[in-house]
Amino acid sequence: MNRTVLLAGASSAAGLTTARALLDAGARVIATGRSPQRLAQLSDAGAQTEVADATSLAEMTELAERVGAVDGVVSLVGGWRGGGGLAGQTDEDFDALLPALQAVRATSRAFDAAIRTSDAGRFAIVSSTVVERPLAGGANYASMKAASETWARAVAQGYAKAARDAGATLQAASVVFRADGGLDADALARAVVGLWDADAAELNDQTITLS
Structure with a gap:
């Protein structure tokens, strides 16, 4: 797997698991986060780490210009609040x-040209099946996931x-991964690695439930 993949907001357990899976598959991994301390474990795993705010278009644009060609961007900025x-x-x-x-918006915009230039560009986000059955106690969360x-x-x-x-064959794909319940880091890692196993035309605008 001779690909360069950027994991935006990768300092979570899911980010580390995904980075390791990509590295094991032969990819070059660039992992971003705001905390050098939390990025240390990704560096130890073999990823190139960059201290950068994935929600900032300015910082993501500067990073895109500096790292050059990439084949994939996965936005991993998340969090949950709800109840009541x-x-x-x-x-x-x-x-x-x-x-x-904000991270979905900033990363997709900053790396748009790079993804479209790649011969197998991939953009992916992590959502949740709650968008299909939102509850009052999770309305904020479901709304944010639906917007993402x-x-x-729209990227797709x-x-x-x-x-x-351009009269060209589609080579880029934007994909939504949905977690059913809590996010399974191993399932996400497998799905991310698998993004390059299918043609862009098959993947683009697809919603994939993690299992």
């Missing part, structure tokens, strides 16, 4: 969940349109 019914959906919780959407999915689908349409306008 509709009345418990506070503005503070909403603001705490917002970075996940909408953005990722952009890839398809760019290829169509």
